Amino acid sequence: MEYNKVQMNTEPKADNRSLALTALEDFKGFAFYHLGRFSLFAVSFSTVLIVLLIFFFVFQQGLPFFKNFGITEFFTSKQWYPEARKPEFGALAIIVGSIYVTIAALVLAVPAAILTAVFLSEIVSHKIRNLVKPVIELLAAIPSVAYGFFAVLVLAPFLQAEFGLSTGTNALNASIILAIMALPTIVSVAEDSITAIGRDLREASYGLGATRFETIFFVVIPAAHSGIIAAIVLGMMRAIGETMVVWMASGNANQIPSPWWDLTQSVRTMTATIAGDMGETAKSSPHYQSLFAIGIILLVMTFLMNIISEYFLASAGKNSRKK
Amino acid sequence: MKKNLFTMVLVLTAVWVCNLSAAEKTLQIEGSTTVGPIADAFTEAFSQAYPDVKITVTKNGSGNGAAALVDSRCDIAMMSRFMKLDEFTAAVDKGIMPVAHAIAMDGICIIVHPSNPVTELSLAQLHDIFTGAVKNWKELGGPDMPIVAISRDTSSGTYESFDHFVMRKDKMDASIEYVSSNPQLHSRVKTTAGAIGYVGVGFLDAEVKGLKVNNVMPSKQTIANGTYPMSRPLFLFTNGYPVLGTMSHKFCVFYLSEKGQEIIEAKGFVPVTKY
Numbered sequence: 092m093e094y095n096k097v098q099m100n101t102e103p104k105a106d107n108r109s110l111a112l113t114a115l116e117d118f119k120g121f122a123f124y125h126l127g128r129f130s131l132f133a134v135s136f137s138t139v140l141i142v143l144l145i146f147f148f149v150f151q152q153g154l155p156f157f158k159n160f161g162i163t164e165f166f167t168s169k170q171w172y173p174e175a176r177k178p179e180f181g182a183l184a185i186i187v188g189s190i191y192v193t194i195a196a197l198v199l200a201v202p203a204a205i206l207t208a209v210f211l212s213e214i215v216s217h218k219i220r221n222l223v224k225p226v227i228e229l230l231a232a233i234p235s236v237a238y239g240f241f242a243v244l245v246l247a248p249f250l251q252a253e254f255g256l257s258t259g260t261n262a263l264n265a266s267i268i269l270a271i272m273a274l275p276t277i278v279s280v281a282e283d284s285i286t287a288i289g290r291d292l293r294e295a296s297y298g299l300g301a302t303r304f305e306t307i308f309f310v311v312i313p314a315a316h317s318g319i320i321a322a323i324v325l326g327m328m329r330a331i332g333e334t335m336v337v338w339m340a341s342g343n344a345n346q347i348p349s350p351w352w353d354l355t356q357s358v359r360t361m362t363a364t365i366a367g368d369m370g371e372t373a374k375s376s377p378h379y380q381s382l383f384a385i386g387i388i389l390l391v392m393t394f395l396m397n398i399i400s401e402y403f404l405a406s407a408g409k410n411s412r413k414k
Numbered sequence: 415m416k417k418n419l420f421t422m423v424l425v426l427t428a429v430w431v432c433n434l435s436a437a438e439k440t441l442q443i444e445g446s447t448t449v450g451p452i453a454d455a456f457t458e459a460f461s462q463a464y465p466d467v468k469i470t471v472t473k474n475g476s477g478n479g480a481a482a483l484v485d486s487r488c489d490i491a492m493m494s495r496f497m498k499l500d501e502f503t504a505a506v507d508k509g510i511m512p513v514a515h516a517i518a519m520d521g522i523c524i525i526v527h528p529s530n531p532v533t534e535l536s537l538a539q540l541h542d543i544f545t546g547a548v549k550n551w552k553e554l555g556g557p558d559m560p561i562v563a564i565s566r567d568t569s570s571g572t573y574e575s576f577d578h579f580v581m582r583k584d585k586m587d588a589s590i591e592y593v594s595s596n597p598q599l600h601s602r603v604k605t606t607a608g609a610i611g612y613v614g615v616g617f618l619d620a621e622v623k624g625l626k627v628n629n630v631m632p633s634k635q636t637i638a639n640g641t642y643p644m645s646r647p648l649f650l651f652t653n654g655y656p657v658l659g660t661m662s663h664k665f666c667v668f669y670l671s672e673k674g675q676e677i678i679e680a681k682g683f684v685p686v687t688k689y
Binding site: 367 | 559593
């Protein structure tokens with residue numbers, strides 16, 4: 092009674108719906124809440140499931156190879172003739188080739204990337220930084236087959252003409268292109284972690300009489316080392332997993348360069364071998380399984396790198412929070 | 415509810431009947447990776463002319479094609495060689511009568527950089543280059559320049575042909591480079607002074623230099639008449655001569671048509687017809 096009267100007086104045409112929910116409304120709310128939670132969970136979990144399934148599938152297809160052929164030949168022989176009458180599965184040169192181009196790409200990319208990150212976060216004005224960083228990140232948007240064409244049609248003839256190399260598609264060519272492709276990842280993550288180092292640290296350094304150079308190289312970079320290492324490892328993963336570019340630029344010769352430092356010889360990587368050979372193999376043949384065995388090696392390597400980068404990224408987060 | 419159930423049964427029956435009639439309009443083609451591109455292009459042309467016919471082309475090698483025909487798993491087997499005696503015997507034992515249709519000629523040309531003075535190589539010399547026994551052009555009467563030997567990837571039909579003509583099942587040297595397509599090989603040879611590679615005859619042009627092999631210049635004529643040592647016929651095999659007017663028959667004689675000839679030329683092979 093009382094309640095009705097008040098409502099009538101203040102707002103004659105107001106919705107006089109009861110505040111208490113009916114059983115149906117209550118149930119609806121409950122159902123929507125839990126349905127929403129469940130569907131979001133399902134979507135996120137499906138990503139996890141996909142990763143697990145990939146692991147499962149690659150191991151399921153690749154492990155029989157190690158069971159049938161053992162691991163000695165695979166890791167010690169350089170003879171990769173999977174379709175010969177007496178097939179040989181020596182992947183040593185292929186694994187070494189992948190490590191070669193990855194390390195050479197990092198040697199080229201890391202100094203440039205870290206100096207760029209320092210320049211963008213410490214030296215240049217905010218305005219120019221906001222202009223340059225998106226352009227660097229644009230490098231990541233170029234399709235890898237476009238890089239591959241550049242490698243074969245421009246870089247290879249250039250290397251031959253300028254350095255007198257007999258072949259332009261070689262480890263050096265692939266490394267240069269991979270370095271360019273790894274740059275945006277490394278610059279972006281390293282720049283973030285350098286920027287995250289607090290102002291107090293820099294001011295303390297200046298206060299003690301350090302120059303700008305000393306502050307950057309002896310205070311800021313050491314303080315940001317976790318993030319920078321994580322950036323390098325992420326760039327490394329980008330390089331080792333890249334397929335199309337190395338398939339076009341590395342020459343795919345199944346050899347370990349001799350002498351070992353001669354990057355101007357052509358090499359073959361794990362990813363290129365899988366991509367190049369997969370087309371012809373009959374399903375469940377030893378050749379088919381051997382490619383999955385290479386896939387296992389590749390997966391284990393990137394997985395380890397991922398764990399390393401997660402570790403350093405986590406400790407980078409901790410450091411910046413600690414201050 | 416009852417009405418719904420009835421409709422559902424009706425639809426299912428209709429679908430089943432459609433599948434049944436479609437089953438009679440499928441064509442299974444299996445075999446050589448060399449012949450595969452021709453069969454693919456033929457299939458594409460057929461899909462426009464006969465949209466309700468379903469043609470499946472499986473490229474898994476001549477040997478698998480022959481085996482599939484023997485086991486009646488395919489209607490047409492693609493082969494880049496003639497049937498071996500034991501394949502033929504196995505077929506006859508199962509009541510299958512293999513009939514060959516030579517649809518095109520396949521020729522592999524050896525190309526080098528235009529500046530290279532070498533004009534001719536023998537099959538034996540090519541074998542030595544690709545097994546790594548010869549590593550410098552000097553040994554072949556050319557300048558003192560390391561040989562950059564480039565091969566197609568091992569899953570290509572061109573590789574299979576080269577392996578058949580030159581390598582004779584010997585292993586390629588570890589220093590051989592691999593590229594994944596004819597155009598890419600062409601552009602590598604065009605820009606590399608010491609390069610040597612092989613392509614289908616369709617990719618021979620003025621930007622690279624084609625070499626004589628065993629003293630015969632590769633051309634459509636020498637490949638078609640067999641005087642060029644790296645030429646061979648490509649076959650389709652059927653069980654008996656296909657009944658006239660069936661899809662199988664139309665497919666096996668398509669190479670005789672003008673459109674068929676165009677396709678064969680476009681894929682880099684030499685047709686047996688002259689329009």
